[in-house]
Amino acid sequence: MNDNLVDAVISPKGSLSVLSRAEVGKLLDASQGGLHRLLRSCALAVLNSGAAMDDGRELLERYPDFDIRIVQEERGIKLELKRAPADAFVDGRMIQGMREHLFAVLRDILYVSEQIVGNPSFDLSTSEGVTDAVFHILRNAGVLRTTMHPHLVVCWGGHSISREEYDYSKVVGYQLGLRGMDIGTGCGPGAMKGPMKGATIGHAKQRITGGQYLGITEPGIIAAEAPNPIVNQLVILPDIEKRLEAFVRVAHGIVVLPGGVGTAEEILYLLGILLHPDNAGMPFPLIFTGPASAKDYFAQIDDFIGVTLGAPARRLYRLIIDDPAQVAREMQTGIERVRQFRRERDDAYYFNWLLHIDREFQRPFVPSHENMAALDLHRDQPPHRLAAQLRRAFSGVVAGNVKDEGIRAVEARGPFQLHGDAGILEPMDRLLAAFVAQNRMKLPGKTYEPCYRIVR
Structure with a gap:
């Protein structure tokens, strides 16, 4: 039993100060769309920011009595928290960043439920419909900076990394920040936090105010990778596929830092998209980087890509070891090519509409035992389709490692x-x-018990 708990009533921060009766009903009653369970788990993850935990089920079991309710008042709404983690409060007041994230959870869950799911304006059975839905979720969250020139770098990497790798990720972020670039990550700890932390110092030295530290997540992973404190804009996409699409649509370039299975999934997703013939010639700066100690790690990644997807996939990225300044310079040059490419084609700087994403990369994959066993992991298919299948395999391993439903299934x-x-x-x-x-x-x-078995 955890006695370090707090009851509180929280006023809104930002949007959603007023809700309809129907919306409140959905959020209070799990039978009306299941939103209360979703709200409870995502809210608990936000309030657990900074805790050393990467198991979604463990979080829910640690706070079995936590609850969140909507209080409808004459002048608007408030959130009533029962037995919430005390670390989310200072002297009885909720930490401002956590309060913002809490209402971001409420905003995104309601928007997807009310405006996306079942809305005939979004045909989620088509590639265009999914992309349109992703755009509207991001626009509703207010994260698309329409007046800015391209300068958002998404950094991918793992939550379970060494101290040396974490420190390196901070220096990479610092070098990017010195050059005026903003940072987007999966919003969690480790290589998701480091670049943001470094960029804050780079921005401060250059007297850049209003820097964007964008965290993009989804309900299945947020409990295992709670938003780090530096995230100043949080968006929750409804599933991993839309989360990954959000990354590549808003990014002007991507830096891959050391990670694990989730990072491998992200790499395969992007390489599969860039390998599609319709995307040939589109500039998309992609850099793999880490400290000298990560050289063998990236050699293993590079070898795996070469053996499975071939030489064309390896030509889509640069590998830079132990040189954060060079990473930032290469990224700056690559983003300038992106700017010219989009300007010549009259495409938006803030959302990559021209990028073709095959339906295989958008269709939600449920990592059940049957679906994992049925994956087409054979060579007799184009490389971009093999990448889609491999991405699903790694996604299933992620689910079995850290997601509540995946852990229970295994x-x-x-x-x-x-x-x-x-x-x-x-x-x-x-x-x-x-x-x-x-x-x-x-x-x-933590001892790792494999959630997968390769059958030869």
Whole structure:
């Protein structure tokens, strides 16, 4: 039992100071669309920011009595919290950043439920409809900076990294910040926090105010990777596929730092998109980087990409080891090419409409035992489609590692089974085994039990 808990009533911050009766009903009653359960789990994750935890089920079990209710008043709404983590408060008042994130949760959950799901204006069975939905969610969250020239760098990397890798990620962020670039990440700890922290110093030295530190997440992962305190704009997409699309639509370039299975999933997602013939020739700066100690890690990633997707995929990124300033210079040059490309085609700077995303990368993948076993991990398909299948395989491993439903499924039925060509599965097995050996699957001090089994 956790006694370090607080009851509180919180006033709105930002939007959604007024809700309709129907909206309040959905948020209070799980039978009316299931929103109360979703609101409760996402809100608890936000209030748990900074805790050393990467298990969504563990978070829910640690605070079994936590609850959040909507209080409808004459002048608007308030949120009533019961047995909330005390670390979210200072002298009885909720920390401002957490309060903002809490209402971002409410905003995004309601918007998707009320405006996206079931709305005939968004045909989610088509690629265009999904992209339009992603755009509207981001616009509603107020994160699209329409008057800015391109300068948003998304940084991907893991939550379970070494101190040296974390410190390196801060220097990368610092060098990007010195050059006026904003940062977007998956919003959690580790390599998601480091670049933001470094960029705040770079911005401060250049007297840049209003820097954007954008966190993009989804309900299945937020409990395991709570938003770090530096995130000043938080967006919750409804699933991992729309989250990944949001990353690549708003990014003007992407830096990949050391990580684990989730980072590998992100890499495969982007490479699969860039390998599609319709995206040939589109500038999209992509840099893999880490300290000298991460050289072997990236060599393993590079080898896996070469063996499975081939040389064309390897030509889509630059590998820069132990040189944060060079990373920032290369990114700055790459983003200038992006600016020229979009200006010549009259495309928006703030959202990459021209990027073609195949339906295979948009269709939500449920990592059940049946779906994991049915993945087409064979070579007799174009590289961009193989990348889509590999992305789903890694997504299933992420679910089995940290997501509440995935953990419960593995406990009930054993590890997921993966079938396919030996030339695909053996490199994948080597890469996953390396992640385990390097403690990239779980936070330090936690024993990793594999949630997958490769069937040859």
